[in-house]
Amino acid sequence: MSITEQLQAARAACRALALADTGAKNRLLSAMADALLAAEESILAANAADLAAARGTVPDVMLDRLALSKARIADMAAGMRQVAALPDPVGRVLERRTLDDGLVLEKTAVPMGVIAIIYESRPNVTSDAAALALKSGSACVLRGGKEAFRSNNAIVAALREGVQEAGFAPALVSLVQDTSRDSARALMTASGLVDLLIPRGGAGLIRSCVENATVPCIQTGTGICHIYVDAAADLDMALEILDNAKTSRPSVCNAAEVCLVHRDVAAVFLPMLRRRLVEERKEKGFVPVQLRLDGRAGAIIEGTPAGPADFDTEFLDYILAVAVVDSVQAAEDHIAAHSTGHSEAIVTADTAAAAHFTAAVDSAAVYVNASTRFTDGGQFGLGCEMGISTQKLHARGPMGLAELTSYKYIIRGNGQVR
């Protein structure tokens, strides 16, 4: 089956799902979770084959992401049941208005239709993405990475059994059988067949989607997040926030990559920062944070001089770029020039500075006196997450079920003409 045929089948199948009520959709997700557990053996066997093929060719951290176990499969099924338990995003009346001529207009949430998802090594994304897409009333066409190909096929086979048992067309969930760049390109350019394309992966994948997609697409993930320590900051609070944002999980997109420090507190704060992130971590046997310092920070503490790219790099590692700035406005200017629009924080006791920063900084999430690590669908109360949008069209920040829907206007009259 070609990708076009696969998308056409998904398109045909999603029309019935769009008409299904909440109970039917929840039973569908529950049947998929049951089928996933029932297929545990075949999924683990496929995963073992993927792992055997990958061993030696990919880094250990990637093998860990790829590996499934009984516990991980149980988590995947539990995740699907959690999505089933969330409120139905479809059918909500977002606005109701009676127009002058007596027409009654309802702006109503509706499914997207066909959602295509291009993702990389983690096979658990397969069931997560399918649950989110189907609960939001859309069919999904999944294109995973080649390392997880056997695992993904086994998972999708199980999910499709569940779909069929629930009385829906299996084409609601399908996996692209070609894992080359060609298939990604085919999804990106399937105008009229894909209503929403979500790339989940590294910067290269996102860039390729932005450059090549002719279908509606949401940029996700890249996060060059900044923590600005203001002149009026509680410096102990600033240190806790910075430590958390940098070191609690450096590989994720909401981790901090850059610290900007107001000149008035730099001489006090930078030595505290160095002591906490470098020396104390060494003493405790943790990986120390490598500091990349601009000239003014380098005049106060020791560290590597920052190179030209260091303020424009998502390190995803124990590395922090540090600069001294003259004012909250200078911090905002720096962020405007270097941020990817994900998450930024100001630490300050000055409400005017905080208000200026939250108004001026144009990112998906802007924090006052809290860590950027909170930018997450679960933390924000969305119950789940398909990714974090760093664009301004449609959805910004964590995307939950509501962000996977569109809307239409339903207008009821009794013969009105214009």
Next chain:
Amino acid sequence: MSITEQLQAARAACRALALADTGAKNRLLSAMADALLAAEESILAANAADLAAARGTVPDVMLDRLALSKARIADMAAGMRQVAALPDPVGRVLERRTLDDGLVLEKTAVPMGVIAIIYESRPNVTSDAAALALKSGSACVLRGGKEAFRSNNAIVAALREGVQEAGFAPALVSLVQDTSRDSARALMTASGLVDLLIPRGGAGLIRSCVENATVPCIQTGTGICHIYVDAAADLDMALEILDNAKTSRPSVCNAAEVCLVHRDVAAVFLPMLRRRLVEERKEKGFVPVQLRLDGRAGAIIEGTPAGPADFDTEFLDYILAVAVVDSVQAAEDHIAAHSTGHSEAIVTADTAAAAHFTAAVDSAAVYVNASTRFTDGGQFGLGCEMGISTQKLHARGPMGLAELTSYKYIIRGNGQVR
């Protein structure tokens, strides 16, 4: 100034506008309207030069669209003042939530940033689009058609005087000086500089944007709108609605292009349709509607047999494609296969048929017992309109000020870490 420099200037200018309060923005629009009226003479002179150059090379209907007068300029200024009077879409708190750890999260409407608009011959779009963009807190970069180049330059020069008088940077409004395809292409691919691209024009322009744009873009306008006359329709009502939707203004996107008739009423309704749209119009000296009939309709009334493209063409003319269908589901299937997702209507007294149609038809506006001609920002109570989106991402149907904004999350804490 290159287009890149022009966009960079707009980007720099929009940061101050994003911080402006509602009063300042309204004074800005008012100053622009004043400046437009003050420049009446130079605008009319530029327009006369455009008209002289266009005469003989473009159709008369296009000359009429291009022509300005004192009255039209007064209307343009009045339109800007109406936009000023609308509620400010920026700063609205869309959701407020206190998270478990005491963080207070506010989802807040914010400006897009830089909006690029590619449009065709009507010079009044220049002031309309500028007013909508600036009121929604964004800078705009306008790329009009070459026929209106002198008029657009005169209008933009006036608007920029108004911007400057109001104390903002003139770069908030600018006109691209190159009217070749190259400049349209440059806007479509200015990743990182354009936050939203809106093409307003014919199908060729829209297609080119979809195929080439790497910046976020909203498809507008194309409307192959359907009127379905159900078995349970009040046939007199159906005739009024169809007549209105087809003939009140055939050149606009919300005009009907296709009529689907249930087989049970076809033998009665089709002769009524032919009498009203063809014979009565001839008798009254109006342009008769040309009917393009499928085989079943052609067996009942006279008309041109429909060719293979007739159910997939936006005629924008006194032409109507007509088909007989077996059921409401068959009408929905036809619409799913042939609609552009703009506006469709069912005429019926059967509430179950109406409910099925409104749930199943996946278009921006779905009507029960009313004309598709109501799909319009003004009619829908949005107060204004930047265009009608026929895509599902971000905005669907008429786009007013709210649809020209994005949002961000502002999260306030007192030292929370994760």
